[in-house]
Amino acid sequence: xxxxxxxxxxxxxxxxxxxxxxxxxxxxxxxxxxxxxxxxxxxxxxxxxxxxxxxxxxxxxxxxxxxxxxxxxxxxxxxxxxxxxxxxxxxxxxxxxxxxxxxxxxxxxxxxxxxxxxxxxxxxxxxxxxxxxxxxxxxxxxxxxxxxxxxxxxxxxxxxxxxxxxxxxxxxxxxxxxxxxxxxxxxxxxxxxxxxxxxxxxxxxxxxxxxxxxxxxxxxxxxxxxxxxxxxxxxxxxxxxxxxxxxxxxxxxxxxxxxxxxxxxxxxxxxxxxxxxxxxxxxxxxxxxxxxxxxxxxxxxxxxxxxxxxxxxxxxxxxxxxxxxxxxxxxxxxxxxxxxxxxxxxxxxxxxxxxxxxxxxxxxxxxxxxxxxxxxxxxxxxxxxxxxxxxxxxxxxxxxxxxxxxxxxxxxxx
Ligand code: PMP
Numbered sequence: 001x002x003x004x005x006x007x008x009x010x011x012x013x014x015x016x017x018x019x020x021x022x023x024x025x026x027x028x029x030x031x032x033x034x035x036x037x038x039x040x041x042x043x044x045x046x047x048x049x050x051x052x053x054x055x056x057x058x059x060x061x062x063x064x065x066x067x068x069x070x071x072x073x074x075x076x077x078x079x080x081x082x083x084x085x086x087x088x089x090x091x092x093x094x095x096x097x098x099x100x101x102x103x104x105x106x107x108x109x110x111x112x113x114x115x116x117x118x119x120x121x122x123x124x125x126x127x128x129x130x131x132x133x134x135x136x137x138x139x140x141x142x143x144x145x146x147x148x149x150x151x152x153x154x155x156x157x158x159x160x161x162x163x164x165x166x167x168x169x170x171x172x173x174x175x176x177x178x179x180x181x182x183x184x185x186x187x188x189x190x191x192x193x194x195x196x197x198x199x200x201x202x203x204x205x206x207x208x209x210x211x212x213x214x215x216x217x218x219x220x221x222x223x224x225x226x227x228x229x230x231x232x233x234x235x236x237x238x239x240x241x242x243x244x245x246x247x248x249x250x251x252x253x254x255x256x257x258x259x260x261x262x263x264x265x266x267x268x269x270x271x272x273x274x275x276x277x278x279x280x281x282x283x284x285x286x287x288x289x290x291x292x293x294x295x296x297x298x299x300x301x302x303x304x305x306x307x308x309x310x311x312x313x314x315x316x317x318x319x320x321x322x323x324x325x326x327x328x329x330x331x332x333x334x335x336x337x338x339x340x341x342x343x344x345x346x347x348x349x350x351x352x353x354x355x356x357x358x359x360x361x362x363x364x365x366x367x368x369x370x371x372x373x374x375x376x377x378x379x380x381x382x383x384x385x386x387x388x389x390x391x392x393x394x395x396x397x398x399x400x401x402x403x404x405x406x407x408x409x410x411x412x413x414x
Contacts, residue, residue: 037298037305047294051287055278056085056259060293063300064259068213068227068242075235079267082274084281085288088258089214089245093129095260095284096210096241099277101133101142104208106173114142115174116210117166119149121373123184123212126177145169147176150186155342155354157188163201172206180242181226182215182348185375189219189347195229199236209233209240217249219348221317223310239264246296248349249313255292320349323381330390337401349379359396366392 032039041047055061061083069076086092097116106114114136118126130144147170148161170176178198183189190198202209211230217223233240239262246257262277264270281288299305324344331340343351355363355374363370368389370376381389 037295040298041291041294049290052085052290052293054282054287055083055274056288057290057293057297059301060257060297061085061259063297064244064246065261067216067223067300068230068244068261069234069263070224070227070231073231073235075237076231076263077267080264080270082262082264082270082277084260084274084277085293086243086258086260086281087285087288088247088256089212089243090125090129090258091256091285091288092243092245092258092260093126093212094132095277095280096243096262097129097133098280098284099262099273100175100208100210100241101136102138102280103273103276104173104175106140114140115145115170116142117145117147117170117174117176117207119162119177119179119183120146121150121185122146122177122179123214126212142175149183150188150352152354155352156345157190157194159190159194163197166201166205166207170205170207173208174205175208175210176202177210177212178229180211180213180216180230182219182350184214184348185350185371185373186352187346187348187350187378188352190229192228195232199229199233199238202233203236203238209238211240211242213242214245215248215348216244217310217313218317218320221314223313234263237265246292250296250299250309252292252296255295256289257292257296320378323378323386324351326383326386327378327381327390330387331393334390334394336390336394336397338397349377351376351378353393355393355397356400359393359400362396362399363392366395368392 062078064085065078065081065083069081084095086095100116104114116130116134118130127144130142134142134144136142147165148158151158151161166176179189181189201207211233213227213230216226219226230240230242241263242261244259244261247253250257260277262270262273264273299309324346328340328343331343338354342354346352353370353374353376355370357372357374360370360372360374366388
């Protein structure tokens with residue numbers, strides 16, 4: 001019988017390099033730094049599993065309000081903002097929709113129905129959320145309509161179409177839903193000067209702005225910059241509301257940490273309106289969850305943690321931007337038919353690639369999954385998979401490209 005090897009057969013193996021993303025997550029888990037917000041919460045002797053009050057955890061929704069509206073501008077006094085904690089951004093969208101469907105008075109032009117205007121396209125849940133409340137418990141139905149937003153041939157904002165639609169068809173008392181930043185799914189936001197024109201139009205026509213803010217800090221990496229449109233509308237004295245999510249920017253997805261804010265004309269109206277939203281909350285969920293909002297409040301109330309969070313936001317948003325650039329560069333290098341500048345011009349974690357449904361279907365053969373609309377999550381790209389994804393896109397675009405009659409590169413299927 002051969003003697004046992006003194007050493008393991010594998011003793012010469014080197015340690016394989018760790019996957020960067022998973023290693024980072026592992027390092028974070030192993031980190032015992034006492035300032036980790038969750039640890040601070042667990043060490044807090046006042047933390048318990050009691051019900052929160054109906055409007056939620058006050059330190060959280062007040063800090064959330066300050067994050068959206070800022071603390072610098074005294075033209076937006078806090079007593080004009082009714083805030084409460086919600087089941088994340090979805091819950092905030094829903095309770096806002098329910099409240100407006102029930103209580104926003106219509107000042108109708110004869111025969112006109114109340115309308116909620118949403119962008120074409122938008123986050124799919126906006127359709128569902130507004131359809132659910134559209135009959136209006138006051139017996140005053142609210143109709144869902146879309147305004148032009150995406151210009152497919154140039155894969156950019158159809159600003160003229162949007163303004164024309166609203167100018168011609170929106171009437172006083174209608175609601176307009178606006179994505180505060182990082183429009184989902186297109187990744188295309190208005191410029192500041194376009195935002196000013198949208199604000200002018202809302203003021204002139206008496207439209208009620210409903211801001212959905214699901215990516216503050218995730219778009220530009222700067223919390224104030226990403227809240228700029230909301231603050232610009234607010235300081236004009238308009239009444240408006242905001243649905244705020246902390247799923248992405250604080251990574252609290254499953255904790256359902258969000259807030260709803262209603263900005264009213266004066267403090268007295270604000271208090272009454274808030275009591276109505278609180279009443280809705282009581283009937284729908286009774287009281288919101290307590291864990292996630294307490295983590296968020298630990299961070300938002302501690303200047304040192306806020307600084308760390310801001311650095312993280314810069315890291316995350318820069319990584320997304322560099323992945324956009326890398327995908328674009330790779331497609332350029334491959335001379336993939338079509339134009340791809342839109343990938344670098346868009347912002348936030350999503351990109352409307354302009355790939356057709358057929359191309360999206362073919363990409364599945366490469367194990368690449370995206371929505372039929374061609375929307376990809378840029379956050380899913382990393383230095384290891386980028387070349388593979390670009391090669392696959394190149395292959396399916398070439399496979400489906402129609403021969404170009406003018407001898408040019410052709411388009412990628414539009
Ligand atoms: N609004 C938009 C535009 C979104 O993209 C999302 C998340 N996908 C939400 C709201 C709400 O997300 P959550 O309920 O997780 O906060």
